[in-house]
Amino acid sequence: MSGFHAGELAVQRRAGVSQDAARLSAMVAPASLGAGMARFLAERTFAAITARDGAGALWTSPLTGPPGFLHVDSATTVTARTSPAEGDPLHDLPADQPVGLIAVEFAIRRRLRLNGTLSRAGHEGLRVEVEQAFGNCPQYIQARRLRDAAATTPAAAPVRRGTELTPDDVALIRRADTFFVGTTHPTRGNDASHRGGAPGFVRVEGGGLWWPDYPGNNMFTTLGNIHADPETALLFCDFATGRTLHLSGRAEVGWTDPGAPGDDDRTGRRVRFTPGHVVAGRLLPLRADSVSPSPHNPPLAGR
Structure with missing residues (x-):
């Protein structure tokens, strides 16, 4: 499980960052959860998990x-x-x-990713045998303080399932400053990651959506997985209302000239996503009343 897989290496070469990425190869070495990671996880109230349902989606x-x-x-x-x-x-x-797990503390802009195997699942909880564990930089995390709203939330509204985005779904995506992306690899398993930017950084066109890829740690775990296997899942959360939008579909990495329309941070990379299944509801029992945008958010370029 150590080292980068072929998809990650291919994207690193195309982006011209192979040497920079090689210096980070120890981050994908077999996991050892120390006291610092244990404290961080113990203090969290929010995480996101990437996995498959009973039908394999x-x-x-x-x-x-x-x-x-x-x-x-x-x-x-x-x-x-x-x-x-x-x-x-x-x-x-x-x-x-296989599962991917990301725990986030928005208020202090910290996140920790865990990848491994789900060895137990049930109403009493989940157990993950962790194979990789690594932190990510604070870039593009919008600062918000989450509070528990479960006691004051009305009875859950019906959950809608379909195959296409509705106008309400499109509106939620277009105002989002945060979402989570789940990807998979044939031998490395699943991964959950975070994406953030100014509201509008996710564009919706023709029944699908796309977003520019901003500079990060140069490991390209997400894009590398998509290069190897296009199956992808997205999660959008409206932290003001608790509304959630789950999308399961396929993604592809696109390359453009740096500075092309929509290339907000001039990387020349973008990800296009086509949904195959949609689940929309109000499944987040947490709320945040205010948000402080990340100072790293680039201004939106022309579309």
């Missing part, structure tokens, strides 16, 4: 709970004392499958 879903709901049991094992909500496409997800 890939999804990314929110996991929430009070501080302590994420617990490091050993140097390679994490327990989540929760499971995806009823109505979520990953409710009753099967065990014995």
Whole structure:
């Protein structure tokens, strides 16, 4: 499991950052969860998980709970004392499958990614045997303080399932400053990652959507996985209302001239996504009343 896979290496070469990425290869070495990671996870109230439902479709879903709901049991094992909500496409997800997990503290702009195998799943919680664990930089995380709204939230509205985006879905995407992307690899398993930018950085066109790829750590885990396997899942959360939008479909990495329309940060990279399945509901029991944009958000370029 150590080292970059062929998809990551291909994107790194195309982006011209192979040498920079090679210096980070230790980040994808076999995991060892130390005291710092254990404390960070124990204090979190929000995470997102990428996994497959009983029919084999890939999804990314929110996991929430009070501080302590994420617990490091050993140097390679994490327990989540929760499971995806009823109505979520990953409710009753099967065990014995690869999963990706990302825990985020928006207020201090920190995130931690864990990849491994789901060894236990049920209403009592999830257990992940962790194979990779690494932090990401604070870029593009919009600062917001999440609070528990479960006690004041009205009864859950019906969950809509379909294959196409509705006008309400499009409006949610176009005002989003944050979303989560789940990807997969034939031998490395699943991954959950974060994307952020100014509202409008995700463009919706022709029944699909796309976003420019901003500069990051040059590992290209997400784009490398898409290069190897186009199956992709997206999760949008409206932190003001609790509304959620799950999308499962296919993505492709596109390359343009730097500075082309929509190339906000002039990387010449973008990801196009075509949804195959849509689940929309109000499945996030957390709220945030205000947001402080990331100072790293580039201004939106022409579309």
